[in-house]
Structure formats: C-alpha cells, structure tokens
Amino acid sequence: MKCLKCGRPAVFHMRHHKLALCEIHYPEWFVKQTERAIQKYRMFDPGARVLIAVSGGKDSLALWDVLMGLGYAVHGLYIDLGIDWRHKGGIDYSSVSREKVVQFAATRPEARFTVVDVAAEYGESMPQAAQRIRRGRDKPCSICGLIKRHVMNRVARDGDYDVLVTGHNLDDEAAALFGNVLHWKTGYLARQAPVLPAQGEGLVRKAKPFCRLYERETAAYTLIAGIDYVYAECPYAIGATSLRYKETLSQMEHQAPGTKLQFYLGFLRARKEAFFRERAEGVTLTPCHNCGQPSSAPDLCAFCRLWER
Numbered sequence: 001m002k003c004l005k006c007g008r009p010a011v012f013h014m015r016h017h018k019l020a021l022c023e024i025h026y027p028e029w030f031v032k033q034t035e036r037a038i039q040k041y042r043m044f045d046p047g048a049r050v051l052i053a054v055s056g057g058k059d060s061l062a063l064w065d066v067l068m069g070l071g072y073a074v075h076g077l078y079i080d081l082g083i084d085w086r087h088k089g090g091i092d093y094s095s096v097s098r099e100k101v102v103q104f105a106a107t108r109p110e111a112r113f114t115v116v117d118v119a120a121e122y123g124e125s126m127p128q129a130a131q132r133i134r135r136g137r138d139k140p141c142s143i144c145g146l147i148k149r150h151v152m153n154r155v156a157r158d159g160d161y162d163v164l165v166t167g168h169n170l171d172d173e174a175a176a177l178f179g180n181v182l183h184w185k186t187g188y189l190a191r192q193a194p195v196l197p198a199q200g201e202g203l204v205r206k207a208k209p210f211c212r213l214y215e216r217e218t219a220a221y222t223l224i225a226g227i228d229y230v231y232a233e234c235p236y237a238i239g240a241t242s243l244r245y246k247e248t249l250s251q252m253e254h255q256a257p258g259t260k261l262q263f264y265l266g267f268l269r270a271r272k273e274a275f276f277r278e279r280a281e282g283v284t285l286t287p288c289h290n291c292g293q294p295s296s297a298p299d300l301c302a303f304c305r306l307w308e309r
C-alpha cells in the first residue's frame, strides 16, 4: 500500500478513513487532527497554560509530545498512586510508569513536570486507602478515580492553569459512552464531552484533545515518534468492565470500520439536545469545608471524607 500523499510505502492504514500514510505524513496527519479537535471544540487558546495528566502510558505521552510540538505552554503532572504488585509476582506499576515519564522528559529539554506522591502527601497509597475503606471488596478503581480527580484539580487550581488535559482516546470515550448508555447513566452522559468548562472558581476546565483518535492511531504515533511507554495495563484493570466494552466495540469496528467514531460523534450531536443539557445544569456544587474544592455533598467532599474515615 502506498502513502496517499507522496506515493512512498505506507506504514499505517486507517480503514475507517480509507487513508494510508507513510512515516512522514502519518505523524503530520496525527498532529493536525489533534490541533483540529482543540480548535473545533474550543478546548483552549494558543496562549493557554495547560496542565497535562501523564500516566506513563502511550496516550498521555503522545499528547504531551504533540502539544509541546505545537508550541503550547504545557506542564506535566504524574500522580504516584503507589500501585505495586511485586508481592503478587507482578511489577511495581507506579514506579515503572513514573520512570517512563522521567525518561520521556529527559529527552525533551522543554518538558517540565510535577510528581504528586499520594502516600507521601496523604499518608496512605491509593491501594492502602482503598483496602481500608472497601476491605478488599471489589476493585479500587472508584477510589483511585476519586483521588486522581481531586489531585488533578488541586494542582490545576494551585498552579493557576487554564485547562487540564488528559490523553483519553476515542476507544476510551466510546467504551465509557457504551457503559453509560447500557446503564442509562444520564448524569454521566450529560457530562461526557470533549471539553468541560470550568465551574466557578472550583472546578478547572477539562479537555480531551485525542477524543476523535483511535487507540491504534495513538499507538502508531508513539511508535513512529520513538516514544517509550509502559506497556503493561494497571494490574487492577484486568477484568474491568470497561475492557469488556472495548472488546465488544472492537469486534463491531472490525466488521464495520468507523463504528466507534460514528457512535461517539453521533452522541456528541445528540448531546446538544435539551434532555442532556438540563441534566448537566441540574447539579449544584458547594465548596468543601476542608479543602475548598467543589462538591455535591453539603459539608465535606468525597475526597476529604476518604481520609476522615
């Protein structure tokens, strides 16, 4: 197969776009798609101060790379959750991930980042806090999500960033959408968007510049750009429902290329309708008495309650 732009051998073929590109034109296309999404959804302006949550995985490192390349003032944030599975024959996942972030930044002189070590700052790692609260029941993912959201918002507020960006790709968004539709979580559907505006002083603006790009597209970019990342999934992700949804959607995609993109973009169009909008506007938030972050609870936010118990 040949590159549609220059006729050289193509390295990557996107069946859903009927497009094959070479190793020069694919990264160019990828960067342009990201930039287009930032502009189309008015995610942030060229002069914005951008905080990027980096996990050491391919998506967040690729996004960091692309945003720096586009000339944005972007600062990384790595949250060390203390996920270590060496006692179960696995890897010290958080340390390995952290190392990938350090390595990435070391090769790019303009890359700056902050590390928040959850155990050092709050007295317990994420799995320890989850164990205390849930006593080993279920996965710690809901508590992990709560901690990450709190820390990201805190760092973004303290550093006066205009926007917090994450590396969520189309596969992530389509799987989340699938789950939200399957269980008719209308509140989540109302808040699932490429960009979430800031709410008052408390909740920082959030954006997902890769929301229209397939996971295999971000993977191809990291490969061509020579970005090394943590290949392993988080050990707690094994058996997660979101992975099952991803598999189901990937089967459908295989039979009909473009399914995921149509599903997600169709949702974004439907989202503009009044039903979802009302749900989005119906949530009232008040500042937490302890940390000041917005919360739907009247006194302490869920994060502060976590450390109180």
Ligand code: SF4
Pocket: 140, 141, 142, 144, 145, 234, 235, 236, 237
């Ligand atoms: S899979 Fe791992 S990183 Fe993701 S939410 Fe669950 S515990 Fe946290």
Ligand SMILES: [Zn+2]
Pocket: 003, 004, 005, 006, 007, 008, 021, 022, 023, 024, 025, 026
């Ligand atoms: Zn080419």
Ligand SMILES: [Zn+2]
Pocket: 288, 289, 290, 291, 292, 293, 300, 301, 302, 303, 304, 305
């Ligand atoms: Zn709080």
